[in-house]
Amino acid sequence: MNASHLLLLIGAYFCLLLLISYFTGKSDSNEDFFQAGRQSPWYLVAFGMIGASLSGVTFISVPGWVESSQFSYMQVVFGYLAGYIVIALVLLPLYYRLGVTSIYEYLEQRFGWMSYKVGALSFFISRVLGSAFRLFLVAIVLQQFVFDGWGVPFELTVVLSIALIWVYTYRGGIKTIVWTDTLQTLFMLLAVGLSIYFINQALGWNLSEFLSSEAFGKYSKIWHLDSLADKNHLLKSFLGGMFITICMTGLDQDMMQKNLTCRSLRDAQKNMLSFSVVLVVVNVAFLMLGALLFIYADRSGIALPLMDGSPKADLLFPEIALNSGLGPAVGITFMLGLIAAAYSSADSALTALTTSFCVDFLGINKRRAETRKRLRKRVHLGMSALLIVVVIAFKYILDRNVIDGLLTVATYTYGPLLGLFAFGILTPYQVRDKLVWVVAVAVVLLVALLANLPAEMLGGYEIGYELLPLNGLLTFLGLLLIRVKRSTSPQ
Secondary structure, X not given: OOHHHHHHHHHHHHHHHHHHHHHHOOOOOHHHHHHHHHOEOHHHHHHXXXXXXXXXXHHHHHHHHHHHHOOOHHHHHHHHHHHHHHHHHHHHHHHHHHXXXXXXHHHHHHOOHHHHHHHHHHHHHHHHHHHHHHHHHHHHHHHHHHHHHHOOOHHHHHHHHHHHHHHHHOOOOHHHHHHHHHHHHHHHHHHHHHHHHHHHHHHOOOHHHHHOOHHHHOOOOOOOOOOOXXXXXXHHHHHHHHHHHHHHHHOOHHHHHHHOOEOOHHHHHHHHHHHHHHHHHHHHHHHHHHHHHHHHHHHHOOOOOXXXXXXXXXXXXXXXXHHOOOOHHHHHHHHHHHHHHHHHHHHHHHHHHHHHHHHHHOOHHHOOHHHHHHHXXXXXXXXXXXXXXXXXXXXXXXXXXXXXXXXXXXXXXXXXXXXXXXXXXXXXXXXXXXXXXXXXXXXXXXXXXXXXXOHHHHOOOOOOOOHHHHHHHHHHHHHHHOEEEEEOOOO
């Protein structure tokens, strides 16, 4: 496929999203933008959340990670499943009982103003960086395979990508997102399935022959049990995955905002549990695709694409789909899947950032009714501009696999949220609210110090994603130190 064909495909796709936006954003009300009137069907939310959870990072970066980590990512995925069960049984009942718009309002009710702001700020930083990771990945693919040929600079590619998201979300917000996520998830899953089929066909295999092949066996190792010191050890990966899910979904306004649009707690729980099981199956498919990509590349003599002079495994999937001669069907399939995967998370993140900033920092519900809509639209535009700046910055500072970078950032930024919510739910204590920010900053600095210690200083122990529960535990212990004697029942 040439760049003109790809651009036409992208244009047609966004026209479809704009059509959905037109019908879902007619009321242009803050209630629909923030909560979709709490009338979303649970099965629609569940299906759409698959795309929002996976994003363009999973679509490209997980297959690209297979060569270096094989199927060890499944250890993290099984931890995800355990985390979703905790969310369904512990956190969703709490949010529905309190009837919150922003889930961080719980922290204000439980501890006070400063705890509320620390929690909201932790989410805000986490989601800005996480969304930027996802948008960066799709932007470098569009740049390398579409816009470089036309001499368009990377910065303009980023501006255009985020501007398109702003256009179809600025009226309907979360109400639009629930429907566009469903469409985007469908395209993404079709893309993975069809890519597996077409590449197997090119290799002369059917699915069972591929799975039983010696070549697949070289990539399919899941369990790492040799030494607890290894970064990929099962226990560390499982616990890291569980706490990443609790934080990046259960304590994340973006993901919970969709769940809170369901008609009832029971519907939201059905959504969460069904979605979590499907997600395991989908991640297996992504890893199978990754193995296929490296097998095909090896047999066809395809080297890893270069970005700024360095090999980039994240770009192997687009290189094979668009430039290896597999035919237009693979290229079209890939581009639809990539765009769907990337924008299904980016559009909801932009909406969630707008919601959090309006509710948590500007107190929009306390403003005069006639100014609320105008304020929300200004914030939505401002969040778009912020994402543009951060995505462009990543081009010059990011030096690792994107999925690894995303999960590593989560170990720092979600720790204060994990500690605050755990302390609020599991203990009857109040805290000295004005000191909460001191605890949060001190713990993040301590965790950053531990993460950068050479393995030799720790007896060969490699620190992995267990940093997140450690961060939460240290925050919890810090809150114990600033608790007050009078107690109250946990909320």
